[in-house]
Amino acid sequence: MKHADVAVVGAGIVGLACALSAARRGHSVVLFERGTRAEGASIRNFGMVWPVGQAPGKVHERALRSREVWLEVAPQAGIWCESVGSLHLAYHADEWAVLQEFDGFAGDLGYDVDLVDAAAVASRSGAVRAEGLLGGMWSPTELCVDPREAIARLPLWLAEEHGVTLRFATHVREIDDHHVETASERWRADRIMICSGADFHTLFPEIYADSGLTRCKLQMMRTRPQPGSWRLGPHLAGGLTLRHYAAFEPCQSLLALRQRVSEQTPEFDRWGIHVMASQTGIGEITIGDSHEYGDDIIPFDRREIDDLILHYLRGFLVAPDLEILERWHGVYAKHPQAADFVADVSPGVKIVNGVGGAGMTTSFGLAEEVLDNWA
Numbered sequence: 001m002k003h004a005d006v007a008v009v010g011a012g013i014v015g016l017a018c019a020l021s022a023a024r025r026g027h028s029v030v031l032f033e034r035g036t037r038a039e040g041a042s043i044r045n046f047g048m049v050w051p052v053g054q055a056p057g058k059v060h061e062r063a064l065r066s067r068e069v070w071l072e073v074a075p076q077a078g079i080w081c082e083s084v085g086s087l088h089l090a091y092h093a094d095e096w097a098v099l100q101e102f103d104g105f106a107g108d109l110g111y112d113v114d115l116v117d118a119a120a121v122a123s124r125s126g127a128v129r130a131e132g133l134l135g136g137m138w139s140p141t142e143l144c145v146d147p148r149e150a151i152a153r154l155p156l157w158l159a160e161e162h163g164v165t166l167r168f169a170t171h172v173r174e175i176d177d178h179h180v181e182t183a184s185e186r187w188r189a190d191r192i193m194i195c196s197g198a199d200f201h202t203l204f205p206e207i208y209a210d211s212g213l214t215r216c217k218l219q220m221m222r223t224r225p226q227p228g229s230w231r232l233g234p235h236l237a238g239g240l241t242l243r244h245y246a247a248f249e250p251c252q253s254l255l256a257l258r259q260r261v262s263e264q265t266p267e268f269d270r271w272g273i274h275v276m277a278s279q280t281g282i283g284e285i286t287i288g289d290s291h292e293y294g295d296d297i298i299p300f301d302r303r304e305i306d307d308l309i310l311h312y313l314r315g316f317l318v319a320p321d322l323e324i325l326e327r328w329h330g331v332y333a334k335h336p337q338a339a340d341f342v343a344d345v346s347p348g349v350k351i352v353n354g355v356g357g358a359g360m361t362t363s364f365g366l367a368e369e370v371l372d373n374w375a
């Protein structure tokens with residue numbers, strides 16, 4: 001029987017982060033992924049590392065720690081990673097009010113943000129529509145990676161640099177005490193970390209049934225590479241995004257914004273839409289997204305959702321070519337009240353999951369915390 005100090009199930013960002021953190025502690029690591037490559041949420045996202053949206057305190061600190069790890073690891077692993085920052089844009093008085101209120105306490109909570117007028121927004125990004133713009137909020141902490149590239153390269157680098165043993169196209173069908181069972185091998189591991197994303201059915205379904213975790217489906221789109229050397233600059237977020245991230249929850253002024261959206265454009269609430277844009281290193285603009293929660297996820301995408309997202313996007317983004325070349329959806333696991341779900345299955349086995357819409361932003365930090373606290 002083969003042996004590793006740590007076995008990790010799932011090569012999405014959570015599993016990769018766990019493998020890295022374990023390997024950096026000098027443990028031998030084996031990483032199992034059932035696909036020939038990771039195919040879950042981690043290759044389907046914007047590639048935004050987004051500390052500015054995370055809840056103040058522990059989760060925001062976790063995001064800033066993950067940011068440091070990205071900046072350290074990406075050049076070593078040959079992953080494109082740019083420190084682009086972000087702009088939240090306000091076209092309505094209620095959006096501007098939320099940004100002003102947030103700006104009033106953000107510094108005390110460790111966020112590094114600046115309120116900027118329309119002219120300063122224009123100096124940061126030539127892609128922002130000027131008509132009707134009241135101003136924006138600049139944050140320097142956001143990074144951009146191309147998730148397809150990053151999630152493909154990280155395991156190869158983990159194998160080369162840290163000696164991690166890779167088992168792709170290897171479905172883990174059972175974990176029993178300290179043993180990992182696949183169709184062709186049985187491994188013994190001192191510690192087993194289950195990072196299986198939105199699959200709640202294969203391993204320990206009874207724990208998932210009681211976990212409070214739910215699944216969330218998001219629709220996404222991508223343009224072709226923009227012509228010439230046109231760049232978006234920072235990640236862009238429209239006013240609907242203020243309804244979405246935990247960082248803004250303490251703002252009393254959010255109530256008025258939420259009320260206007262629910263009265264005037266209930267379709268955005270219905271599909272959980274807020275609109276953001278990022279740009280890959282080769283110039284494609286990634287656009288999203290919607291949020292449909294629950295276990296009953298249909299495999300088909302809704303044209304109506306894409307149309308709503310694109311219509312809203314055109315309200316704040318001016319780009320040379322917004323023709324959509326790719327459409328897809330992703331599904332992640334989310335806990336309604338928590339930023340993660342870490343559960344002990346048995347003394348040597350943990351589930352590490354539930355990072356919701358922030359796995360690219362928080363996983364490296366979370367993995368370190370889990371291993372630090374594992375007695």
Ligand SMILES: Cc1cc2nc3c(=O)[nH]c(=O)nc-3n(C[C@H](O)[C@H](O)[C@H](O)COP(=O)(O)OP(=O)(O)OC[C@H]3O[C@@H](n4cnc5c(N)ncnc54)[C@H](O)[C@@H]3O)c2cc1C
Nearest residue numbers: 010012014034040041042045048172197330358359360361
């Ligand atoms: C459309 C979309 C946009 C998003 N945008 C962002 C963003 O810009 N920034 C951000 O921070 N977050 C974003 N997120 C969230 C982020 O993508 C997720 O939090 C993160 O990818 C979850 O990672 P994971 O490793 O838990 O799951 P996954 O990436 O789904 O990985 C789980 C892996 O486990 C494997 N697996 C499962 N069961 C087994 C088994 N029994 N044996 C072997 N392998 C198994 C699966 O094949 C899969 O590859 C977005 C998510 C989506 C869907």
